[in-house]
Amino acid sequence: MAGLTFDSLRDPARWIARDRPGASAAPALVSAIATRAAGTVRFEAVSKTYLSAAGPVQALDRVDLDVPAGAILGIIGRSGAGKSSLLRTVNRLEAPTSGRVLVDGQPVAALDTDGLVALRRRVGMIFQHFNLLSAKTVHGNVALPLKAAGLPKPEIAARVQEALRLVGLEGKAETYPSRLSGGQKQRVGIARALVSRPDILLCDEATSALDPETTLTILNLLRDINRRLGITIILITHEMSVIREICSDVVVLEKGRVVETGPVWRVFGGPEHPTTRALLEPLSRGLPADLAPRLRPHFTPGAATVLAVTCAGPAGPDLSALVAAAGGPVRLLQAGIERIQGHAVGRMLIALDAAGPDAEDRLRALGGTVERIGYVTADD
Amino acid sequence: MSPQMIDRLGQACLDTLFMVGVSAGIAVLAGIPLALFLVTSEPGGILPAPKANRVVGTIVNGFRAVPFIVLLVALIPFTRLVTGTTIGIWAAIVPLSVSATPFFARIAEVSLREVDGGLIEAAQSIGCRRRHILLHVLLPEALPGILGGFTITLVAMIGASAMAGAVGAGGLGDVAIRYGYQRFDTTVMAAVIAVLVALVCLVQFAGDRAVRRLRAR
Ligand SMILES: Nc1ncnc2c1ncn2[C@@H]1O[C@H](COP(=O)(O)OP(=O)(O)O)[C@@H](O)[C@H]1O
Ligand SMILES: [Mg+2]
Numbered sequence: 001m002a003g004l005t006f007d008s009l010r011d012p013a014r015w016i017a018r019d020r021p022g023a024s025a026a027p028a029l030v031s032a033i034a035t036r037a038a039g040t041v042r043f044e045a046v047s048k049t050y051l052s053a054a055g056p057v058q059a060l061d062r063v064d065l066d067v068p069a070g071a072i073l074g075i076i077g078r079s080g081a082g083k084s085s086l087l088r089t090v091n092r093l094e095a096p097t098s099g100r101v102l103v104d105g106q107p108v109a110a111l112d113t114d115g116l117v118a119l120r121r122r123v124g125m126i127f128q129h130f131n132l133l134s135a136k137t138v139h140g141n142v143a144l145p146l147k148a149a150g151l152p153k154p155e156i157a158a159r160v161q162e163a164l165r166l167v168g169l170e171g172k173a174e175t176y177p178s179r180l181s182g183g184q185k186q187r188v189g190i191a192r193a194l195v196s197r198p199d200i201l202l203c204d205e206a207t208s209a210l211d212p213e214t215t216l217t218i219l220n221l222l223r224d225i226n227r228r229l230g231i232t233i234i235l236i237t238h239e240m241s242v243i244r245e246i247c248s249d250v251v252v253l254e255k256g257r258v259v260e261t262g263p264v265w266r267v268f269g270g271p272e273h274p275t276t277r278a279l280l281e282p283l284s285r286g287l288p289a290d291l292a293p294r295l296r297p298h299f300t301p302g303a304a305t306v307l308a309v310t311c312a313g314p315a316g317p318d319l320s321a322l323v324a325a326a327g328g329p330v331r332l333l334q335a336g337i338e339r340i341q342g343h344a345v346g347r348m349l350i351a352l353d354a355a356g357p358d359a360e361d362r363l364r365a366l367g368g369t370v371e372r373i374g375y376v377t378a379d380d
Numbered sequence: 381m382s383p384q385m386i387d388r389l390g391q392a393c394l395d396t397l398f399m400v401g402v403s404a405g406i407a408v409l410a411g412i413p414l415a416l417f418l419v420t421s422e423p424g425g426i427l428p429a430p431k432a433n434r435v436v437g438t439i440v441n442g443f444r445a446v447p448f449i450v451l452l453v454a455l456i457p458f459t460r461l462v463t464g465t466t467i468g469i470w471a472a473i474v475p476l477s478v479s480a481t482p483f484f485a486r487i488a489e490v491s492l493r494e495v496d497g498g499l500i501e502a503a504q505s506i507g508c509r510r511r512h513i514l515l516h517v518l519l520p521e522a523l524p525g526i527l528g529g530f531t532i533t534l535v536a537m538i539g540a541s542a543m544a545g546a547v548g549a550g551g552l553g554d555v556a557i558r559y560g561y562q563r564f565d566t567t568v569m570a571a572v573i574a575v576l577v578a579l580v581c582l583v584q585f586a587g588d589r590a591v592r593r594l595r596a597r
Contacts, residue, residue: 124505127502134521144506149507
């Protein structure tokens with residue numbers, strides 16, 4: 001995404017033009033607004049019970065949560081834990097049965113139709129299946145929020161162009177969504193969500209329909225948006241790698257309740273609730289029990305890098321080549337090699353005391369896959 | 381066929397086209413709002429009104445249950461009220477429209493219902509009001525289906541218009557009955573059938589083409 005200009009979006013004069021509580025054109029306030037004090041979400045004892053044909057279903061059970069402005073909050077939990085229900089209370093696609101949701105201190109439930117429309121312009125949302133209008137071009141899709149807001153045509157054109165540039169789809173304005181790849185469709189979704197210049201972006205499994213490589217590019221885009229525009233992002237995912245990749249904080253939901261919450265490094269580093277442990281299991285699969293609690297998502301000085309190395313070939317893995325590629329002390333943490341149809345197939349967990357990205361590249365050059373699981377410190 | 385008969389056939393063809401054209405226009409103007417109402421007012425729709433929904437749905441079904449030839453007669457007082465007459469082309473247009481509107485509305489309703497709920501949700505999430513959702517989401521997304529349904533409606537109306545002779549409205553069906561059937565003029569009968577077949581094929585072809593164009597996007 002190099003070379004993109006976000007400056008026009010950062011222009012303070014443009015932010016004050018919007019109607020937000022407390023915003024005035026007083027010059028002293030301009031810089032405060034430009035640094036995005038807005039974008040906080042607060043859940044106060046939010047409960048939600050659906051009345052379905054099979055009886056009442058309690059999807060949320062007294063959820064209390066504070067999301068500071070500029071955070072990237074990840075929500076994880078098993079299917080049916082209430083993640084979508086929680087996210088959808090923010091822009092009132094779903095109304096809580098009890099409790100309150102406040103966006104920038106403003107209770108969402110109290111808004112009338114006009115207020116709700118105004119709120120939804122400050123809270124963008126993207127979806128797993130993109131939800132683009134097939135009858136409209138990319139331009140038409142991205143322009144819709146502004147059209148609905150009654151903006152004059154020239155301004156719509158300028159802002160749509162700006163949003164498409166932001167997501168790297170300048171040349172696709174006149175294309176119909178059916179002609180786009182999944183990643184491009186989600187970029188259109190992001191452009192559509194951002195064109196109203198929101199303070200908050202909600203993402204419900206936004207990368208779940210994408211392949212791993214595309215997922216990474218979309219995550220990078222989201223991180224860029226968060227950093228450069230200061231937009232608060234709340235995202236739902238079932239991929240723990242997504243959380244590890246971009247989130248600052250994480251919330252674990254189980255049966256409508258928050259069972260664990262905190263900065264990603266802490267929750268991932270020392271998961272306490274069994275649900276969290278179960279969800280994180282794929283990340284630390286095979287890690288010896290004494291090492292697992294010491295696994296950290298981020299590097300700290302003195303920590304060893306834990307890598308999962310897979311191999312598949314007629315002969316077993318060549319250990320001397322592995323050691324040479326690692327370029328330093330290698331500790332074997334766990335290994336399992338099976339012979340399947342004459343091939344040695346397996347996965348090894350190794351810890352490198354001093355591993356750089358080049359060590360990983362050299363290991364990858366041996367023919368298998370290399371995945372960084374995390375970092376362990378010698379002893380806490 | 382005599383030159384007069386050819387003239388008569390030409391006139392009948394124009395009459396049929398006029399009756400069907402005007403009635404189809406009315407059916408679209410009345411049927412689409414009706415279909416939108418049926419879809420949006422049901423429980424869980426964007427403007428729920430379950431009671432009104434049930435009432436309107438029942439009325440629509442009632443009209444659909446009555447065969448056209450019966451409707452033609454039963455509507456005579458209403459036709460007189462609207463057009464001031466009970467014979468002629470306009471007297472046929474009233475029952476034709478009344479019969480085609482609920483038919484088309486139900487077909488359009490099916491297409492509108494097929495619009496993915498996720499699209500409506502996405503529109504809501506970007507601050508669209510109800511009218512924007514109708515205008516920018518429901519109608520454009522359902523358009524190919526609605527257009528296909530309109531083709532079906534037109535073909536059915538061409539068929540129904542053949543009964544318009546019963547109220548002296550003329551048209552192709554009237555010619556076929558009076559000259560082809562009652563006077564045993566096989567040539568006229570064959571000519572009318574040929575024109576009807578051509579008409580229906582033309583409508584279907586144009587409709588299919590338009591739908592394919594829309595779907596190719
Ligand atoms: N519209 C609805 N009507 C009835 N039950 C619902 C509805 N939406 C969600 N639920 C139920 O609420 C629970 C939580 O759903 P959801 O928030 O979608 O979970 P998640 O996104 O974590 O998978 C599930 O048991 C689900 O079946
Ligand atoms: Mg969900």
